[in-house]
Amino acid sequence: MKRIIFLVVFLFVLVVGLSFALMNAETVMLSYYFGTISAPLSIVVVVSLAAGALLGVLACMGMALGLKQEVVRLRRSVKVTEKEVENLRSLPLKDKH
Secondary structure: HHHHHHHHHHHHHHHHHHHHHOOOOOOOEEEEOOOOOOOOHHHHHHHHHHHHHHHHHHHHHHHHHHHHHHHHHHHHHHHHHHHHHHHHHHOOOOOOO
Protein backbone atom coordinates (compact mmCIF):
# COMPACT_ATOMS: atom_id res chain seq x y z
CA MET A 1 0.00 0.00 0.00
CA LYS A 2 2.87 2.39 0.79
CA ARG A 3 4.38 1.77 -2.64
CA ILE A 4 1.14 2.61 -4.40
CA ILE A 5 0.75 5.86 -2.44
CA PHE A 6 4.40 6.73 -3.09
CA LEU A 7 3.96 6.00 -6.81
CA VAL A 8 0.81 8.15 -7.05
CA VAL A 9 2.48 11.06 -5.22
CA PHE A 10 5.62 10.70 -7.37
CA LEU A 11 3.59 10.71 -10.60
CA PHE A 12 1.60 13.74 -9.41
CA VAL A 13 4.79 15.68 -8.61
CA LEU A 14 6.28 14.62 -11.95
CA VAL A 15 3.24 15.84 -13.90
CA VAL A 16 3.15 19.14 -11.99
CA GLY A 17 6.90 19.58 -12.59
CA LEU A 18 6.60 18.87 -16.30
CA SER A 19 3.67 21.26 -16.70
CA PHE A 20 5.67 23.91 -14.78
CA ALA A 21 8.63 23.40 -17.11
CA LEU A 22 6.43 23.67 -20.21
CA MET A 23 4.71 26.84 -18.99
CA ASN A 24 8.07 28.50 -18.15
CA ALA A 25 10.17 27.49 -21.13
CA GLU A 26 11.37 30.98 -22.07
CA THR A 27 15.06 31.71 -21.62
CA VAL A 28 16.36 34.21 -19.11
CA MET A 29 19.77 35.77 -18.67
CA LEU A 30 21.30 35.06 -15.29
CA SER A 31 24.08 37.44 -14.32
CA TYR A 32 26.51 36.60 -11.54
CA TYR A 33 29.99 37.74 -10.49
CA PHE A 34 31.93 35.63 -13.01
CA GLY A 35 29.73 36.14 -16.05
CA THR A 36 26.27 35.48 -17.41
CA ILE A 37 24.43 32.41 -18.62
CA SER A 38 21.26 31.91 -20.57
CA ALA A 39 18.96 29.17 -19.22
CA PRO A 40 15.26 28.29 -19.22
CA LEU A 41 13.32 29.94 -16.40
CA SER A 42 12.06 26.61 -15.06
CA ILE A 43 15.63 25.30 -14.69
CA VAL A 44 16.74 28.49 -12.90
CA VAL A 45 13.81 28.24 -10.47
CA VAL A 46 14.35 24.52 -9.76
CA VAL A 47 18.10 24.95 -9.26
CA SER A 48 17.62 27.91 -6.91
CA LEU A 49 14.97 25.96 -4.97
CA ALA A 50 17.31 22.97 -4.64
CA ALA A 51 20.20 25.22 -3.56
CA GLY A 52 18.00 26.85 -0.92
CA ALA A 53 16.87 23.47 0.40
CA LEU A 54 20.47 22.27 0.57
CA LEU A 55 21.56 25.39 2.45
CA GLY A 56 18.64 24.95 4.85
CA VAL A 57 19.61 21.34 5.55
CA LEU A 58 23.23 22.34 6.12
CA ALA A 59 22.15 25.13 8.49
CA CYS A 60 20.03 22.72 10.55
CA MET A 61 22.68 20.01 10.57
CA GLY A 62 24.91 21.91 13.00
CA MET A 63 22.08 22.20 15.51
CA ALA A 64 21.12 18.54 15.04
CA LEU A 65 24.69 17.37 15.64
CA GLY A 66 24.90 19.49 18.79
CA LEU A 67 21.67 17.97 20.09
CA LYS A 68 22.92 14.48 19.27
CA GLN A 69 26.08 15.11 21.31
CA GLU A 70 23.95 16.35 24.19
CA VAL A 71 21.83 13.19 24.05
CA VAL A 72 24.99 11.03 24.23
CA ARG A 73 26.26 13.05 27.20
CA LEU A 74 22.92 12.81 29.02
CA ARG A 75 22.66 9.05 28.41
CA ARG A 76 26.12 8.62 29.88
CA SER A 77 25.05 10.66 32.90
CA VAL A 78 21.91 8.55 33.30
CA LYS A 79 23.97 5.34 33.26
CA VAL A 80 26.24 6.68 36.00
CA THR A 81 23.24 7.79 38.07
CA GLU A 82 21.46 4.44 37.61
CA LYS A 83 24.59 2.59 38.70
CA GLU A 84 24.86 4.80 41.78
CA VAL A 85 21.20 4.18 42.67
CA GLU A 86 21.67 0.43 42.21
CA ASN A 87 24.71 0.51 44.50
CA LEU A 88 22.78 2.45 47.12
CA ARG A 89 19.88 -0.02 46.94
CA SER A 90 22.21 -2.97 47.48
CA LEU A 91 23.63 -1.53 50.72
CA PRO A 92 22.17 -3.15 53.85
CA LEU A 93 20.03 -0.95 56.02
CA LYS A 94 21.45 -0.31 59.47
CA ASP A 95 18.89 0.41 62.10
CA LYS A 96 20.09 1.64 65.51
CA HIS A 97 16.99 0.77 67.54
